[in-house]
Amino acid sequence: xxxxxxxxxxxxxxxxxxxxxxxxxxxxxxxxxxxxxxxxxxxxxxxxxxxxxxxxxxxxxxxxxxxxxxxxxxxxxxxxxxxxxxxxxxxxxxxxxxxxxxxxxxxxxxxxxxxxxxxxxxxxxxxxxxxxxxxxxxxxxxxxxxxxxxxxxxxxxxxxxxxxxxxxxxxxxxxxxxxxxxxxxxxxxxxxxxxxxxxxxxxxxxxxxxxxxxxxxxxxxxxxxxxxxxxxxxxxxxxxxxxxxxxxxxxxxxxxxxxxxxxxxxxxxxxxxxxxxxxxxxxxxxxxxxxxxxxxxxxxxxxxxxxxxxxxxxxxxxxxxxxxxxxxxxxxxxxxxxxxxxxxxxxxxxxxxxxxxxxxxxxxxxxxxxxxxxxxxxxxxxxxxxxxxxxxxxxxxxxxxxxxxxxxxxxxxxxxxxxxxxxxxxxxxxxxxxxxxxxxxxxxxxxxxxxxxxxxxxxxxxxxxxxxxxx
Amino acid sequence: xxxxxxxxxxxxxxxxxxxxxxxxxxxxxxxxxxxxxxxxxxxxxxxxxxxxxxxxxxxxxxxxxxxxxxxxxxxxxxxxxxxxxxxxxxxxxxxxxxxxxxxxxxxxxxxxxxxxxxxxxxxxxxxxxxxxxxxxxxxxxxxxxxxxxxxxxxxxxxxxxxxxxxxxxxxxxxxxxxxxxxxxxxxxxxxxxxxxxxxxxxxxxxxxxxxxxxxxxxxxxxxxxxxxxxxxxxxxxxxxxxxxxxxxxxxxxxxxxxxxxxxxxxxxxxxxxxxxxxxxxxxxxxxxxxxxxxxxxxxxxxxxxxxxxxxxxxxxxxxxxxxxxxxxxxxxxxxxxxxxxxxxxxxxxxxxxxxxxxxxxxxxxxxxxxxxxxxxxxxxxxxxxxxxxxxxxxxxxxxxxxxxxxxxxxxxxxxxxxxxxxxxxxxxxxxxxxxxx
Ligand SMILES: Cc1cc2nc3c(=O)[nH]c(=O)nc-3n(C[C@H](O)[C@H](O)[C@H](O)COP(=O)(O)OP(=O)(O)OC[C@H]3O[C@@H](n4cnc5c(N)ncnc54)[C@H](O)[C@@H]3O)c2cc1C
Ligand code: SF4
Ligand code: SF4
Numbered sequence: 001x002x003x004x005x006x007x008x009x010x011x012x013x014x015x016x017x018x019x020x021x022x023x024x025x026x027x028x029x030x031x032x033x034x035x036x037x038x039x040x041x042x043x044x045x046x047x048x049x050x051x052x053x054x055x056x057x058x059x060x061x062x063x064x065x066x067x068x069x070x071x072x073x074x075x076x077x078x079x080x081x082x083x084x085x086x087x088x089x090x091x092x093x094x095x096x097x098x099x100x101x102x103x104x105x106x107x108x109x110x111x112x113x114x115x116x117x118x119x120x121x122x123x124x125x126x127x128x129x130x131x132x133x134x135x136x137x138x139x140x141x142x143x144x145x146x147x148x149x150x151x152x153x154x155x156x157x158x159x160x161x162x163x164x165x166x167x168x169x170x171x172x173x174x175x176x177x178x179x180x181x182x183x184x185x186x187x188x189x190x191x192x193x194x195x196x197x198x199x200x201x202x203x204x205x206x207x208x209x210x211x212x213x214x215x216x217x218x219x220x221x222x223x224x225x226x227x228x229x230x231x232x233x234x235x236x237x238x239x240x241x242x243x244x245x246x247x248x249x250x251x252x253x254x255x256x257x258x259x260x261x262x263x264x265x266x267x268x269x270x271x272x273x274x275x276x277x278x279x280x281x282x283x284x285x286x287x288x289x290x291x292x293x294x295x296x297x298x299x300x301x302x303x304x305x306x307x308x309x310x311x312x313x314x315x316x317x318x319x320x321x322x323x324x325x326x327x328x329x330x331x332x333x334x335x336x337x338x339x340x341x342x343x344x345x346x347x348x349x350x351x352x353x354x355x356x357x358x359x360x361x362x363x364x365x366x367x368x369x370x371x372x373x374x375x376x377x378x379x380x381x382x383x384x385x386x387x388x389x390x391x392x393x394x395x396x397x398x399x400x401x402x403x404x405x406x407x408x409x410x411x412x413x414x415x416x417x418x419x420x421x422x423x424x425x426x427x428x429x430x431x432x433x434x435x436x437x438x439x440x441x442x443x444x445x446x447x448x449x450x451x452x453x454x455x456x457x458x459x460x461x462x463x464x465x466x467x468x469x470x471x
Numbered sequence: 472x473x474x475x476x477x478x479x480x481x482x483x484x485x486x487x488x489x490x491x492x493x494x495x496x497x498x499x500x501x502x503x504x505x506x507x508x509x510x511x512x513x514x515x516x517x518x519x520x521x522x523x524x525x526x527x528x529x530x531x532x533x534x535x536x537x538x539x540x541x542x543x544x545x546x547x548x549x550x551x552x553x554x555x556x557x558x559x560x561x562x563x564x565x566x567x568x569x570x571x572x573x574x575x576x577x578x579x580x581x582x583x584x585x586x587x588x589x590x591x592x593x594x595x596x597x598x599x600x601x602x603x604x605x606x607x608x609x610x611x612x613x614x615x616x617x618x619x620x621x622x623x624x625x626x627x628x629x630x631x632x633x634x635x636x637x638x639x640x641x642x643x644x645x646x647x648x649x650x651x652x653x654x655x656x657x658x659x660x661x662x663x664x665x666x667x668x669x670x671x672x673x674x675x676x677x678x679x680x681x682x683x684x685x686x687x688x689x690x691x692x693x694x695x696x697x698x699x700x701x702x703x704x705x706x707x708x709x710x711x712x713x714x715x716x717x718x719x720x721x722x723x724x725x726x727x728x729x730x731x732x733x734x735x736x737x738x739x740x741x742x743x744x745x746x747x748x749x750x751x752x753x754x755x756x757x758x759x760x761x762x763x764x765x766x767x768x769x770x771x772x773x774x775x776x777x778x779x780x781x782x783x784x785x786x787x788x789x790x791x792x793x794x795x796x797x798x799x800x801x802x803x804x805x806x807x808x809x810x811x812x813x814x815x816x817x818x819x820x821x822x823x824x825x826x827x828x829x830x831x832x833x834x835x836x837x838x839x840x841x842x843x844x845x846x847x848x849x850x851x852x853x854x855x856x857x858x859x860x861x862x863x864x865x866x867x868x869x870x871x872x873x874x875x876x877x878x879x880x881x882x883x884x885x886x887x888x889x890x891x892x893x894x895x896x897x898x899x900x901x902x903x904x905x906x907x908x
Binding site: 019021022023024025026027028029030031032033034037045071072073089091092113134136137324326327330331334335336384385386 | 502538
């Protein structure tokens with residue numbers, strides 16, 4: 001990168017907020033996605049919206065790529081600087097700006113850690129529900145830009161359902177404010193909704209107004225084991241058909257349970273083919289009623305074991321298997337690839353069976369767990385990046401899994417985003433018309449393609465050879 | 472060959488690829504890492520960043536330079552990143568291997584070299600030497616020279632942090648009064664005395680023995696034991712350290728006792744990994760396994776011997792002073808011992824225990840880290856003292872000699888010496904028991 005430009009950056013953010021050593025460039029060359037890596041040219045830490053705007057103006061003038069980065073925990077290679085350029089950090093923009101108990105909103109900068117928002121508002125008996133498993137380290141900016149989901153998604157929705165307004169720096173440096181603390185607002189296109197989930201490709205988010213809800217009074221947890229996948233799937237459908245919307249309804253398949261057992265030795269029987277974990281929150285009577293009902297429904301559908309936790313400690317114990325699922329799987333082989341193909345909840349059993357078939361076909365080890373209540377599955381392949389042949393098979397298998405999910409009325413990604421990793425598959429889901437209109441939107445925002453280039457849109461769509469070979 | 476190429480080769484040879492691949496780059500370790508938090512979240516100073524650097528050097532993705540070296544040097548080795556990691560990454564092993572790889576290729580800076588030389592080739596290689604130095608230190612303290620040199624500022628010649636440490640040097644040991652056992656001896660315990668503990672903190676060791684005897688243990692001290700080897704291991708001198716490991720394994724290989732107890736968190740963690748270090752040595756693997764199996768820290772052993780019931784039987788004290796506890800990183804993160812010392816403190820008759828925020832986070836002592844990285848160590852200590860002041864205890868309790876000195880230095884630095892003191896947990900328990908007995 002030109003020394004003059006670097007000097008301009010230094011003038012804006014100060015020398016210590018321009019990182020350029022070898023170690024630093026390498027440390028911002030990756031995210032949580034296996035097998036993607038590329039070095040940026042420099043790493044900048046602006047301290048406020050105005051500094052972001054000035055940086056963006058310079059980048060736009062010189063056509064320098066900008067990769068906004070929270071904690072780099074995304075699973076779609078969304079923050080890998082594959083075209084070099086500037087990585088933009090929010091380590092200084094990590095303050096809670098305003099907490100409004102009358103309007104039930106909290107205004108934060110993008111670098112605040114998600115879990116810190118939750119604990120901050122819970123002290124005031126308020127609740128910010130979106131809870132991605134990574135919430136202890138993910139930033140709210142990252143959550144907004146991936147539209148992250150979480151365990152509580154079934155009842156409370158996902159990140160987008162809690163974003164009321166944004167401050168964003170557009171690629172020409174202009175500062176845009178959308179929405180507000182309002183409950184209703186139909187003045188023009190909903191730009192807030194457009195920016196949520198935009199994966200850093202449209203604008204840099206610099207301030208966020210979030211909606212809060214009252215903190216539920218109590219919570220109860222139960223589990224059920226099944227000796228058939230179908231029985232667990234029927235339980236899920238039946239719970240919803242009985243008009244119960246639990247706060248979480250999580251699912252683990254046999255391979256995941258085996259990995260957990262191998263890792264933790266918690267005494268899960270090998271007969272177990274599937275496990276459900278359900279939780280309800282709200283007022284005590286309603287919570288008790290729902291959890292008892294869910295247990296009854298599980299038994300009615302052939303559960304071989306059910307249990308309701310008596311207190312929080314016991315609930316934690318019951319949830320161990322779900323909590324350690326990814327850890328347990330990741331220990332089986334050197335590389336773990338976690339996907340998030342999503343189907344309508346009525347199709348879960350079919351989808352899991354298909355995943356098993358595909359894994360067998362390609363001689364791979366793929367375990368599946370996930371959010372059964374909203375059909376958001378995590379087929380997780382344990383493999384070894386050093387084995388190119390196996391990696392090729394992994395790619396083929398996942399292509400088939402995406403294809404299968406689409407056939408069942410699902411999507412290629414439920415919560416992790418498209419990034420670089422799934423860009424070649426995007427057209428499969430949204431079609432040519434979808435892709436064209438999205439490209440048009442991108443062009444309107446960012447004519448020079450400086451915002452996170454190479455993400456969301458691929459050079460080429462992956463050929464759908466898979467479909468023919470399956471059928 | 473250039474350092475850059477040699478370094479890549481050395482990394483290939485020393486740093487285990489399989490261990491590197493365990494890291495899935497999820498970032499869950501970031502918020503546990505003191506150096507990440509003290510560099511405004513610089514990923515190059517984080518566990519995930521360091522592992523990526525190890526891998527990148529090994530694969531030739533980047534070339535060795537001072538920024539990379541600094542990243543490894545700044546790591547405290549506190550291993551707070553290990554319990555935070557869902558994938559079970561063995562960071563402790565990785566950083567040890569990295570230090571070895573660097574050590575093999577890279578000549579060191581002068582200060583580091585001097586410290587290293589004194590430390591490894593003299594002090595910790597043979598206990599005799601260490602004792603000699605300690606005698607000198609004691610002479611220096613006793614003779615009043617200490618006061619004089621403090622005044623003259625002789626130690627100003629050393630980096631400022633050494634100066635702080637000098638203030639924290641322990642006083643000359645006093646004779647420890649014996650405690651009368653409350654029950655006949657039923658169990659035999661071998662005591663790993665630890666080189667720093669034995670030389671600088673003899674009094675704490677004597678009190679350790681007294682407490683064990685009080686609760687019905689017969690204590691043996693195998694003569695041939697040497698320094699545990701941890702400091703060597705953490706500094707890329709594992710080979711030198713392995714000699715000590717073997718001597719110790721041999722010295723303690725006996726059916727005569729049920730436990731091997733130690734009272735220094737840093738030693739304890741390394742001792743518990745003897746098994747790992749010798750697993751492929753046919754002569755020692757089995758002995759090392761036996762060693763590690765019998766190993767226990769002093770708080771856990773006191774609890775096993777029934778100290779809680781004993782403390783409950785003591786008369787209540789009318790006035791209680793506030794105490795708080797600073798975890799020993801290695802005792803907590805490697806040996807997973809953190810409840811036991813707190814349980815003991817909560818049951819001491821004259822103590823009101825208060826938990827300190829971030830008690831589980833490193834104090835910056837980290838072996839000889841505070842000598843090699845005075846600036847970072849001192850920043851970390853400042854943060855720590857902030858949390859200490861929030862609790863404002865009369866007594867700040869530790870479980871490791873390094874932490875103890877660091878906390879003493881912190882108290883002195885903050886000008887709190889008149890109302891706060893740092894102690895090893897054994898000292899406090901002894902004092903409380905001795906007072907009422
Ligand atoms: C173990 C594990 C578990 C996970 N569990 C879940 C889960 O349950 N649900 C879920 O949805 N996800 C999950 N994730 C994925 C990931 O944590 C989320 O995508 C999270 O929102 C990313 O946050 P981050 O701060 O790390 O953002 P990053 O990864 O740094 O960035 C994510 C995206 O946002 C963009 N971005 C970040 N900040 C800004 C900004 N201020 N302005 C513009 N663009 C910006 C980046 O360019 C990138 O495209 C998990 C990941 C891991 C490793
Ligand atoms: S928590 Fe473990 S797996 Fe995740 S980045 Fe840190 S060391 Fe790697
Ligand atoms: S050992 Fe401590 S300082 Fe080093 S990377 Fe781990 S947490 Fe950070």
